[in-house]
Amino acid sequence: MAKSDRYQNRIELLQGTLDFLVLQTLQWGRQHGYGISQLIRINSGDVLHVDTGSLYPALHRLERRGWIAAEWRLSENNQRVRTYGLKAAGKKQLVHERSRWRQLTQAVAGVMNPDATESGV
Amino acid sequence: MTRPSWRRRRRDEELSEELQGHLRMAIRDRIAGGESPEEAADSARRDFGNVDLVAEVTRDMWGWRWLDQFARDVRHTLRTMRRSPGYTAIVPTTIIGVVGDVRQSDLVTEIRPMAYWPHPQLPYSAMTLAVRTSGERLAMVPLVEHEIRVLDPEQQ
Numbered sequence: 458m459a460k461s462d463r464y465q466n467r468i469e470l471l472q473g474t475l476d477f478l479v480l481q482t483l484q485w486g487r488q489h490g491y492g493i494s495q496l497i498r499i500n501s502g503d504v505l506h507v508d509t510g511s512l513y514p515a516l517h518r519l520e521r522r523g524w525i526a527a528e529w530r531l532s533e534n535n536q537r538v539r540t541y542g543l544k545a546a547g548k549k550q551l552v553h554e555r556s557r558w559r560q561l562t563q564a565v566a567g568v569m570n571p572d573a574t575e576s577g578v
Numbered sequence: 579m580t581r582p583s584w585r586r587r588r589r590d591e592e593l594s595e596e597l598q599g600h601l602r603m604a605i606r607d608r609i610a611g612g613e614s615p616e617e618a619a620d621s622a623r624r625d626f627g628n629v630d631l632v633a634e635v636t637r638d639m640w641g642w643r644w645l646d647q648f649a650r651d652v653r654h655t656l657r658t659m660r661r662s663p664g665y666t667a668i669v670p671t672t673i674i675g676v677v678g679d680v681r682q683s684d685l686v687t688e689i690r691p692m693a694y695w696p697h698p699q700l701p702y703s704a705m706t707l708a709v710r711t712s713g714e715r716l717a718m719v720p721l722v723e724h725e726i727r728v729l730d731p732e733q734q
Contacts, residue, residue: 489599489600489603490596490600491599491600491603491604492603494600495607508627509597509600509626509627509632510627510631510632510635513593513596513597513632513633513635513636514635514636514638514639516636517636517639517640518639521639521640529592532599532603534606536599536602537595537599538596538599538603539592539595539596539599
């Protein structure tokens with residue numbers, strides 16, 4: 458299975474984490490699915506590769522939830538692309554997800570390094 | 579409500595347009611990065627995985643299940659520990675059979691034809707199990723989990 462080698466450094470994303478990353482990526486502006494996956498890859502230093510089989514269900518799920526809104530636009534090559542933008546409810550959700558994420562990373566850091574937990578962040 | 583509405587057909591078309599657009603942009607970027615058009619098309623397709631499968635799992639989000647916590651719980655249970663990302667596998671070479679009318683994703687989605695192939699040829703990261711129950715739905719979760727583990731001890 459030589460093909461799997463190049464995936465060894467990739468990190469599998471939990472559904473909640475992917476939702477968070479998508480919302481976070483969209484805060485900088487409207488983006489299509491391909492753009493979102495590229496931005497997540499680039500901004501993570503090429504560590505996080507989002508499977509299209511996870512990304513598109515996530516986008517359509519977030520749309521159903523009313524957190525993001527889809528709109529067809531013309532790309533720079535004059536092709537129709539489906540783009541997504543954050544809605545007000547999505548921005549609220551993003552704030553919530555951020556604080557949850559902070560809690561989680563602090564908790565994990567505490568477990569990894571118990572002596573430092575009292576010093577705060 | 580047995581025939582797909584024009585609205586549904588239109589959504590299907592738009593989804594396939596959305597996914598094809600993704601592929602097109604990926605190919606274009608790869609060509610811009612120095613790959614030959616053939617290489618670019620090959621690697622972009624490999625990266626993208628099976629378009630039909632991606633469309634299938636995306637369409638799942640349109641039904642009632644996006645809301646249904648129980649279905650989500652079960653789906654998480656069924657998410658396999660992936661040893662290698664299945665979507666990048668190639669088209670299956672062996673088809674076990676084609677069945678004319680299957681309820682593939684849930685109990686309300688329209689029945690449709692479905693092909694089956696050996697799992698290792700096109701491993702799939704998630705499967706959906708729809709269960710109809712009259713009692714407390716969450717109480718079913720441990721029972722379903724147990725049955726799954728009996729069938730496949732490697733399931734999380």
